[in-house]
Structure formats: structure tokens, C-alpha cells
Amino acid sequence: MPMGLFRRRRLEATSRPPVSRPAARTHSDRVARMWGDFLGSAATRSAQVLLVLAIIAVIVWGSRIVSLAVLPLLIALILACALWPLVARLRRVMSPLLAAWTVFLGSIVVLGGLGWGLVVSVMSEWPRLVDQAVQGFTQLQSTVQDISRNLPFDVSQDQFNTALNDSVNTVADWLTSSQFGAGALSGITAAGSFLTGTVLLLVILFFFLKDGDKIWGFFLSWMPDAHLPKWRASGDEALDTFGGYIRGTAIIAAVDAVGIGLALLLLGVPLALPLAVIVFLASFIPMVGATVAGVLATLVALVANGWVVALIVLGVVILVNQLEGNFLQPIVMAHTLSLHPLVILLALTMGTVVSGLIGAILAVPLTAASWAIIKVWSGRSHPELHSPEPVSER
Helix, strand or coil: CCCCHHHHHHCCCHCCCCCCCHHHHHHHHHHHHHHHHHHHHHHHHHHHHHHHHHHHHHHHHHHHHHHHHHHHHHHHHHHHHHHHHHHHHHHCCCCCHHHHHHHHHHHHHHHHHHHHHHHHHHHHHHHHHHHHHHHHHHHHHHHHHHHHHHHCCCCCHHHHHHHHHHHHHHHHHHHHHHHHHHHHHHHHHHHHHHHHHHHHHHHHHHHHHHHHHHHHHHHCCCCCCHHHHHHHHHHHHHHHHHHHHHHHHHHHHHHHHHHHHHHHHHHCCHHHHHHHHHHHHHCCCCCCCCHHHHHHHHHHHHHHHHHHHHHHHHHHHHHHHHHHHHHCCCCCCCCCCCCCCCHHHHHHHHHHHHCCCCCCCCHHHHHHHHHHHHHHHHHHCCCHHCCCCCCCCC
């Protein structure tokens, strides 16, 4: 072959476009279509949701292990958000340290006074309540005996007394058993943990009241500048939600306690003051707290004063709950607790499963604050943080 013809064919070969690979392109297109259709998008979103749930599960699991430190931290954070406006006002006329001490000691005096009044009232009324409880139990026993005589089948008095004595002996055997001793020992351990957690809670609360703004500023210093406005807005929303929730719930709880407590006093029900305090504290558990406390007051009235007074107390409890649900909640908590009742119920259930009574108390404010933060980052609130920057024309 002549050299000129060889060179010309070589140049033509090198100048040709590369041969396409239809098989490879077809495979990549098929994969792109598979992940780009509805099912692929759903699978991608499901994987993201599962990853988020796994992270949340790890956080909850770790929090339960160190619950002795996490629970006081959360409670102190919520209380500090509720007390922070008062600290900010006092800082205008005094130093931050003195303002923190004033609010801190004032809160302890108020809470300590409530606890002391509860203990003193229970101790003063306890012997009377025990006597009336015995009388009520005797009356209940005679009532059950009268009902058993009218049953279509025969239940003799000896059979009834035997069943009652067996029940009493079972309870007595359990009280003297090793299981009850182990339960009492675990109760002592729980009391020690409660005391440790309370001390830790007070210490954390004081530092939040004294240096809360500095702590938040230190946290913001680690955030990227692009997201700094959203983090600040999230902090403001959490502060408003926690503080508004505690202050609003305290107002509603005070109304419930005053209404039910006055009814108990006017009707001559014993333990009226401690029952009012229990209503106040239980009202911090939404939807169920005040109802459970009202049922307790009704049972005490039943044992101490009879059926008529118990029915009147039950009517007062229902009236107060209706006033709370239809009037106070929409006015006081409309902005703070913008959650559907079903969401609140689910949050209460999950909080109770995770951390018991404390979890039920903390579940609703944490859920409300989380939703407020989600609205900030999704653009539902503070839309100015998500507005696109104007493009400069050249």
C-alpha cells in the first residue's frame, strides 16, 4: 500500500466521531427513568424519612440512658424561657447577676410555698380522711352485700366474707413479701435520683437565668453565616413557645384550681387546699391532667361527704373543664399551642411511654417548639428569610 494512501486513511480514521455505545446509554437512561418516576421518588423520600427516624431513635435512646442529666436540662430550659422576660426587665434596673438571683429565689419561694402548703394540709386533714375512708368502705361493703342478696343466683354471707378476707390477706401477703421490699428499695433509689435531679435542675436553671443570652450567643457563633438568621429566628420561636406555654398553662391551671378548690371549700370536702394544688399541678398535662385531678376530688368527696356532694363536685369539674376547653384555651393558648388535639394526644402518649409522667409534661411543649422551628426552616413563618436575593443587572 502506498504511503500516501495509508496516511490518508489514518487521518480519516482519527477524524471520525467516536462510536456511540447504545447499550450503555440505554442502561443509564433506564436507571434514570427508574429513579425519576413516582416510585423512585417515593423510595428516595422513604429512605430519607427512615434515616431521620433512625437518628431520632438514637437520640431518644441516648437521652434515656443519661436521663438524669437530660430531663433536668430540658425542664430548666423550659422554665428559663418562661422566666426570661422577667429577668430581662429586671436587668434594666440591676445587674444580670442580681436579676438572676432575684428571679431564681422568688421562683423557689413560690414553688416551695405550694409544696409546704400541700404537705401541711394533707397532714392536718389526714386522720379525718382516714376515718371517713373506713366509714365509706364499710358503707360500700354493706351496699355490695345488699346487692348480692338481690342477685338471681345465691351468694351467701359466708362466701362474700371469705372472698373479702382472701382479698385482704392477698394484699397483706404482698406488703410483707420480698417483692414489696425490692419495690421499696427501688423507691429509695428513685428518691435519691429525684433529689440529685432536683439539685441539678436548680443549678442549670440559675445559670440559664444568669447567662442564657451568652450561652445562646456562643452557640450561634458556631453556625455558618448563611443560616444564622434562621437559627436566630428558631431561637426566638422556641423562646416564645416555651415561655408562652408555661405562662398560659399556669393561668389556666390557676383558674381550674381556684374554681374546683372554692367548690370543695363551700361543700365542706376535706383536703380542699391540697386537692386544689393537685389540680393546679395536674393541669400542666394537657387534656387529661385536670380531668384526672377532678376525678380524684370527686372520689374524696364521695368517701367523705356522700353521693350528693360527689355529684355536685363532678358537675363543677365538668363545668370547669368546659370553660377551659371552650374559652380559656382558645384565648390564652391560641398562638402558643397551635397544634391539633390529635397531635397533642399522640405526643402525650409517646412522652408517657418514653419517660413516664415527666415525659407527658414535657412532650407537648417540645412538640410545639419543634413545630415552630420546622415552620421557620420550611418558610411557613418568617418568609423574609427565604425570599430570593435580587440579582444585580450588569
